[in-house]
Amino acid sequence: MKSPHFSLLPFLLVVLFSLSGTTLAHSHEDFLHCLSLRSAKSDSISRVIYTQNNSSYSSILDASIQNYRFATPATPKPSVIVTPRQTSHIQATIYCSKKYGLQIRIRSGGHDVEGLSYVSEVPFVILDLLNFRAVEVDTKNKVAWVESGATIGELYYRIAEKSKTLAFPAGVCHTVGVGGHFSGGGYGMLMRKYGLAADHVIDAHLIDVNGRIIDRKSMGEDLFWAIRGGGGNTFGIVLAWKVKLVSIPAVVTVFTVNRDLEQNATKIVHRWQYIAHKLPDDIFTDVTITKVNSSQEGKKTIQAAFKALFLGGVDKLIPLIQDRFPELGLVKENCIEMSWVESILYFGGVSTKSSDVLLDRDALPKQFFKLKSDYLKEPIPESGFEGIWRTFSEKEAEFSFMMMVAFGGKMDAIPETELPYPHRAGNLYQASYLVGWSKEENAESQKYISWIRRLYSYMATYVSKSPREAYYNYRDLDIGTNNNGYTSYAQASIWGRKDFKNNFNRLVHVKTVVDPENFFKNEQSIPPISPPLKKKRH
Missing domain, CATH: 3.40.462.20 (Vanillyl-alcohol Oxidase; Chain A, domain 3)
Known part of the structure; x- marks a missing residue:
């Protein structure tokens, strides 16, 4: 005779899955309600929220995806896409995601080659910075402020618009978003003369896990060090970067x-x-x-x-x-x-000689x-x-x-x-x-x-060893991944030392200080040294 426990198992599984779905649905609705309450102007945030029931949802999701490997029907989709137009929208998204247990994936240009800025195996929302794309160039002081949602092509265009003898040492693929490029290092054709893009970041505005807007002075040198190559979306959301420009000949x-x-x-x-x-x-x-x-x-x-x-x-x-x-x-x-700006088009494989193409985010094939x-x-x-x-x-x-x-x-x-x-x-x-x-x-x-x-x-025979080094901006999940939940230091070290070598230890220390509960995370983000201790219930 079969145990009654086994006959109940299918029923219990159905109930559990039903409850799970109900919980997710409630979490989704609660998240949306939370956004409207937290925004200074609830009607303004409603215009930058896209759910799967919205007719524009798919076009907004697909617009920035550069690797179509992660644009299939089977690819996990976000519950909500938020395309903020003001900092309060970002602060509200952080607060409500924390409150209702949703992961945030932060997207600027969509060139994350493993899709980590817009794909997750757990319930998540996308915070797409496409509306944060202002560029202000000051040729007199040879600096520029550029928002994370701008592309490096837009930055190049605005520099060339004002000067033929100033440039910025970043990459050649002009549709890459500034946010991801700078926060991973960013190399390009001026690297041997001037170093990386991140070497020329002199200030930044960042929203931390508590929703505070901080700059270089208020965030401190450790965090400022970490976001310039250690992955900005690991430590918070970088809104804008102040960069120093470099001199180049007119020809x-x-x-x-x-x-x-x-x-x-x-x-x-x-x-x-x-x-x-x-x-x-x-x-x-x-x-x-x-x-x-x-x-x-x-x-x-x-x-x-x-x-x-x-x-x-x-x-x-x-x-x-x-x-x-x-x-x-x-x-x-x-x-x-x-000219230097024409060389960007030349190396980027763009056939036209018009620099206007640098403003076109869809100019390159996906x-x-x-x-x-x-x-x-x-x-x-x-x-x-x-x-x-x-x-x-x-x-x-x-x-x-x-x-x-x-x-x-x-x-x-x-x-x-x-x-x-x-x-x-x-x-x-x-x-x-x-x-x-x-x-x-x-x-x-x-x-x-x-x-x-x-x-x-x-x-393997011919390349660097112990560790076999890799470039963080060229994401490769083959070299190691984090768990969706708790990730140990040892597990993250497998991929982390390849990307960062001994700098990985300092990055973990910074993460532990600024985001100890590991809210900002993905499959290859820096983890804190250990999970926070939970208070015992009496």
Whole structure:
């Protein structure tokens, strides 16, 4: 005879799941009611709230998603999207999310490559800063205030609008949001001359877990240190950043030289590793490896595209490269003189020469993709590149690349403890790997992800070790994740030391002080050292 407990089990499960759904529904409604009560003007906040019943919900959710891998019907969706227009909306969202147990995911540009700014496995809301996008440039003092929801393209545009000899050292993908880019470090074409974007942040306005608006002075140097490379949404919500601008010549020079395997690409790439990081600081250079059509009909080959930006004219660049890197075979016809802002379009792969495109958040194609990163302290031997070429020859690598970005210059001069971003002196270059696929192939995405994991595994021999370093802005959940609930220091250290090396310990200390209950969290956010002690009930 069966135990009566077993016959009751299905009924109890139904009741439990029903109660769970009811609780979530009540929590959702209570959250919305709380927002209206907490806002100074309840009618104003109602215009920036989107629930799943709202006709604009899907378009608002999808608008900022850059990796369509996280825009499928199966992707977890937020209960609510809040697109604040004033700080009180943000403060209300923090308060009500805490009160009703909803996670906040903070989105500025949507380039979080693992979707952590807009996806969660637990009940959550998105706080989308797209309306916080003001940019104020002060050319006299060479500074700018830029809100977190602005793109780096919008920042570049406003600088170029006022000056041809001022710039800012950030990335080349102009649709990236300032909030995520700065808070993860932010490297770009001026890195060897001036360092990272985060190196040039001199103040910030942040809303902390208690809803206070604080600046550099009131937040203190530890927290100000942490948000410039340690992930701003780990410690609070950065509303705006004050940055110092840098000087550049009115005319810069760029070039692209393509070499495939039939043109001695292996030896040239191998040689590049010994030269690029030692070039003068005025030169930024990278190499992009792709699979292309061969000169032999119906066959494929590997191509290395050598690109560079020189802060000066072509007449100075040509003899410099011919002397230091004659293997490349650079000639004047490969080079183009242009303004700095035009070089952003050139490196960003934008066909138009009009800088107006920097204001277009939808100018670049959105894809299904997976991204990984490495740092190299020693050159890869030629035999090592042969193995890379074999991996790129596989059929899954049709839409893939490996990019090698030279370090050295200013990056060698800044201590790795200066900011949370630790990947400074000693690195020859950063390597990143990307594989993409079409919408029709998304059901088979695992085979492409398996391909990039094979490439990453192959590279282990040649890259940094103990830890194998990674770039925080190129999120990769393969290197380790937090739990949705309590995450131990040891567990978070698995991925944290790869992104931050020994700076991880200081970041944990700051987190423990400013957000001890770990309200601001995601799968790769800094945890406090331990969960807060709960009072015993008598």
